[in-house]
Amino acid sequence: MFPEELSLPLGKWVNRFVDWLVVNYGDGFSAFADSLLILLVWLEQILRGTPWWLVVLTLIAIGFHASRSWKIAAGLGIAMIAIGSLGLWDKAMQTLALMIVATSLSVAIGIPVGIVMALSNRLRAVMLPVLDTMQTMPSFVYLIPALMLFGLGKVPAILATVIYAAPPVMRLTDLGIRLVDREVLEASRSFGASRGQILWGVQLPLALPNIMAGINQTTMMAISMVVIASMIGARGLGEQVLIGIQRLDVGAGMEAGIAIVLLAVVFDRIGQSYGKRAQRSKPAGDGA
Amino acid sequence: MTEKIVVKNLYKVFGDRPKQAMRMIEQGIDKADIFEQTGQTVGVCDASFTVNKGEIFVIMGLSGSGKSTLVRLLNRLIEPTAGQVMVDGVDIAAMSDKELLQLRRRDMAMVFQSFALMPHLSVADNVAFGLELAGIAVEERQSRALNALEQVGLKSHAASYPDELSGGMQQRVGLARALANDPAVMLMDEAFSALDPLIRAEMQDELLTLQREHKRTIIFISHDLDEAMRIGDRIAIMEGGVVVQIGTPEEILNNPANDYVKSFFRGVDVSTVLSAKDIASKRQVTVIERAGVGLKTALNRLRAEDREFGYIVGDQLDFHGVVSVDSLDAAIKAGAQKFNEAFLPDVTPVSADTQLSDLIGTVAHAPCGVPVIAENGKYLGVIKKANLLATLDREGDSLHGG
Numbered sequence: 001m002f003p004e005e006l007s008l009p010l011g012k013w014v015n016r017f018v019d020w021l022v023v024n025y026g027d028g029f030s031a032f033a034d035s036l037l038i039l040l041v042w043l044e045q046i047l048r049g050t051p052w053w054l055v056v057l058t059l060i061a062i063g064f065h066a067s068r069s070w071k072i073a074a075g076l077g078i079a080m081i082a083i084g085s086l087g088l089w090d091k092a093m094q095t096l097a098l099m100i101v102a103t104s105l106s107v108a109i110g111i112p113v114g115i116v117m118a119l120s121n122r123l124r125a126v127m128l129p130v131l132d133t134m135q136t137m138p139s140f141v142y143l144i145p146a147l148m149l150f151g152l153g154k155v156p157a158i159l160a161t162v163i164y165a166a167p168p169v170m171r172l173t174d175l176g177i178r179l180v181d182r183e184v185l186e187a188s189r190s191f192g193a194s195r196g197q198i199l200w201g202v203q204l205p206l207a208l209p210n211i212m213a214g215i216n217q218t219t220m221m222a223i224s225m226v227v228i229a230s231m232i233g234a235r236g237l238g239e240q241v242l243i244g245i246q247r248l249d250v251g252a253g254m255e256a257g258i259a260i261v262l263l264a265v266v267f268d269r270i271g272q273s274y275g276k277r278a279q280r281s282k283p284a285g286d287g288a
Numbered sequence: 289m290t291e292k293i294v295v296k297n298l299y300k301v302f303g304d305r306p307k308q309a310m311r312m313i314e315q316g317i318d319k320a321d322i323f324e325q326t327g328q329t330v331g332v333c334d335a336s337f338t339v340n341k342g343e344i345f346v347i348m349g350l351s352g353s354g355k356s357t358l359v360r361l362l363n364r365l366i367e368p369t370a371g372q373v374m375v376d377g378v379d380i381a382a383m384s385d386k387e388l389l390q391l392r393r394r395d396m397a398m399v400f401q402s403f404a405l406m407p408h409l410s411v412a413d414n415v416a417f418g419l420e421l422a423g424i425a426v427e428e429r430q431s432r433a434l435n436a437l438e439q440v441g442l443k444s445h446a447a448s449y450p451d452e453l454s455g456g457m458q459q460r461v462g463l464a465r466a467l468a469n470d471p472a473v474m475l476m477d478e479a480f481s482a483l484d485p486l487i488r489a490e491m492q493d494e495l496l497t498l499q500r501e502h503k504r505t506i507i508f509i510s511h512d513l514d515e516a517m518r519i520g521d522r523i524a525i526m527e528g529g530v531v532v533q534i535g536t537p538e539e540i541l542n543n544p545a546n547d548y549v550k551s552f553f554r555g556v557d558v559s560t561v562l563s564a565k566d567i568a569s570k571r572q573v574t575v576i577e578r579a580g581v582g583l584k585t586a587l588n589r590l591r592a593e594d595r596e597f598g599y600i601v602g603d604q605l606d607f608h609g610v611v612s613v614d615s616l617d618a619a620i621k622a623g624a625q626k627f628n629e630a631f632l633p634d635v636t637p638v639s640a641d642t643q644l645s646d647l648i649g650t651v652a653h654a655p656c657g658v659p660v661i662a663e664n665g666k667y668l669g670v671i672k673k674a675n676l677l678a679t680l681d682r683e684g685d686s687l688h689g690g
Contacts, residue, residue, distance in 0.1 A: 181404070183400055183402050183404040184404050184405075184406060184407075186365060186400070186404065187398065187400055187404035187405075187406075188406075188417070188421075189365055189392075190363060190365055190392060190396075190397070190398035190475075191392060191393065191397065191398070191417060191418035191421055191465075191469070192388075192389040192390070192391075192392035192393035192394075192418065192421050192422065193389075193421050194389060194421075197421055201420075201421075202406065205408045206406075206407065206408055208408075
């Protein structure tokens with residue numbers, strides 16, 4: 001037995017801290033939650049209100065813009081129609097809205113954090129273990145306090161998704177900036193570039209392929225969180241999987257699972273195509 | 289000649305405790321000992337030199353000799369630990385960040401060994417990069433960029449991207465990028481070292497052509513003595529962070545300061561570096577042709593000094609001709625009064641700038657030492673077979689003696 005005197009009542013402290021947060025700042029948290037909720041509901045209504053064919057056409061157009069390939073664009077359209085024919089269109093749109101908000105939030109937070117990490121070794125040393133924790137800590141652990149602060153439903157689902165999905169874009173933004181050729185940086189300095197000019201004119205454009213890869217990974221991770229998010233009341237495809245498990249309805253679970261995979265494939269193809277284009281903006285020999 | 293850049297007692301210590309290292313330098317402690325005791329690396333130690341306006345000043349040394357550090361101290365890409373760098377009389381070490389950016393944008397441009405072009409920008413945008421930083425309007429910077437590209441012969445590639453060009457072409461873009469700013473000073477860090485020899489020679493010629501059209505002050509870093517000799521007006525040689533010798537190519541070749549400097553000349557073809565004036569010897573019998581100096585006087589002097597040939601010059605030291613004991617003798621017997629009747633017919637003087645490689649034939653076939661004359665006709669001395677051979681053999685000497 002481990003000696004009693006050495007035990008650390010960490011759990012109690014955390015409980016007390018969360019209680020204190022809820023009591024003192026509960027109103028602030030719910031105000032924040034409300035504004036996030038308004039955004040999400042608005043987006044959800046747009047996606048669910050738009051005729052299905054318009055959504056499919058829009059995704060095909062985006063796919064073609066990203067890849068310049070009719071094959072890929074057509075593939076995306078077929079995948080979306082397949083989701084619809086599984087009878088999961090409406091659920092997919094709910095999931096899509098959740099994913100878009102969570103990914104946008106992750107990217108909006110992740111890229112600036114990644115930039116600061118690249119510019120400061122000290123911050124990077126602090127952030128790397130934090131990012132590891134964010135990615136490995138079981139999501140339920142922070143879902144519980146999130147529930148207490150924001151209530152049941154979509155908002156804690158988004159926050160849980162952001163915590164899980166933001167690290168890749170942070171890591172890859174940091175990496176992309178650090179990989180920029182030192183001689184190129186020195187050359188920009190020698191021509192009198194200020195720090196801001198170097199960041200916006202040299203580092204970020206050259207890091208773009210990596211940043212795009214980060215955004216793509218973040219999107220994928222956001223999609224993979226939808227099942228867990230459904231456990232705290234977020235609706236959508238994840239909810240369908242959950243129902244399948246609870247009712248031992250293997251078929252329903254499988255259908256929803258396939259729809260999630262299809263959605264992931266669609267966004268992965270779009271993200272990857274944009275990533276390749278970013279790389280090709282320095283057109284290589286095999287470029288367009 | 290006006291001074292463009294004056295470097296005074298410049299030091300650079302790499303590490304976290306430069307002050308400690310500086311104190312040890314003042315005590316005269318060796319660079320290696322300083323590193324051993326404190327972990328501080330002395331990159332540049334007490335460099336002082338002056339670069340004149342419009343000259344190509346080559347800084348030469350082996351890798352690790354501190355030459356790349358030294359050139360970066362000149363535009364403060366690396367902060368000096370101590371000392372001064374005066375550009376047009378202004379100490380750049382004391383400049384504020386803003387003034388420094390202005391200096392880099394307006395007055396100094398740099399060309400890099402690895403080209404360091406922006407892969408995401410087209411050739412034209414790369415060339416316009418410095419102008420963009422300086423906040424120059426789009427139309428003007430485009431026209432100036434095209435103009436700079438024209439100077440290096442790449443105008444037709446303006447829309448290409450760097451990775452579509454060969455190495456030589458990429459470095460031309462690098463050169464154009466520096467030229468576009470129209471800087472008074474260009475810093476070239478091993479600019480041609482990454483190019484293959486043929487392209488390198490071509491780029492050197494191009495640089496010299498550009499320099500003839502528009503004199504800039506160029507500081508050129510190189511580890512290649514042939515290159516340094518070819519383009520440098522003056523050369524500074526660095527060893528272990530210290531400038532060991534500064535001088536014109538000929539001065540350094542003729543009087544290397546130490547074995548390190550000498551070691552550079554291994555493999556250097558002196559015949560293309562030295563010219564006739566560098567090895568002309570004046571230890572000859574020279575007769576100044578004037579009233580009262582007759583053929584007999586000359587003959588007596590030659591006999592007294594036991595020499596076969598005499599060199600006849602005017603009172604302005606302008607070269608007239610060569611006589612020998614035999615030709616003088618014959619002329620006197622024939623009753624000649626003037627030296628020109630005794631001149632040897634098959635001796636043609638060579639001009640001062642003739643390269644040694646072009647001299648070998650002339651010297652080998654001449655009966656006597658070949659006289660060397662300057663552009664204005666002035667007599668500079670004589671090249672004999674023996675001293676030409678000795679010079680050409682110097683390479684071998686330094687191999688054994690170095």
